[in-house]
Amino acid sequence: MRSFIWLGTLGALYLFFIFTKPVKAPAPIRVEKTIEVVSASALPEGVVVKPLEAVVETSPVDIEKGKAIYLSTCIKCHNKDPNVKGPIGPQMVDAPLELMQIKVTTGRYPDVLPEGFVPKRKTKQMTKFPNLAKDVPSIHAYVQSLKK
Ligand code: HEC
DSSP states (O other): OHHHHHHHHHHHHHHHHHHHSOOOOOOOOOOOOOOOOSOGGGSOTTOOOOOHHHHOOOOOOOHHHHHHHHHHTGGGTSOSSTTSOOSSSOOOTTOOHHHHHHHHHHSSOOSSOOTTOOOSOOOOOOOOOGGGGGGHHHHHHHHHHTOO
16 A cells, blocks of 8 residues: 555656656747848748838938038939939929938839829839938938929
8 A cells, every 4th residue: 555655656746747847949040131122022922121211210301411412413313403304313302201212222113102102204224322321301301492
């Protein structure tokens, strides 16, 4: 009888040990990939891209700075007067800030266009200026200050 109690106790302890032993979770596998975003529809399935405005750090709006950039960089193709079309680039007074942000940093129009916005040209001739990302609000403010 005594040995039964012993066996029972040992068995209970054994079971207790098996069931309470913490199971070590496998270490998470981290996959890092750099993807050049050309167009959202060209991304592999399941890859989510943060909206651009979430990653772009902008400087405070400075119309003078925007003017300097517009007159040194943009009028190579656009008109000095952003209400009229230039030698290569179209007028841009009705381009919303978000659109200009994407156009300047990627050279492309976004896949999903702002409501009511129609691209002036279907060409893909604009060069990208990723280094100007933080200055787009200033350029946009300057362009808007000239809107007729
Ligand atoms: C190499 C010539 C070139 C330069 C430089 C250039 N653009 Fe453009 N831009 C274009 C062309 C061409 C288009 C028409 C679409 C296309 O072909 O990409 C365009 C379109 C745009 C549009 C969209 C207009 C619309 O309503 O459809 C915006 C906004 C714009 N450019 C802003 C700028 C700004 C701001 C700069 C200066 C930082 C600039 N671009 C410099 C050629 C240029």
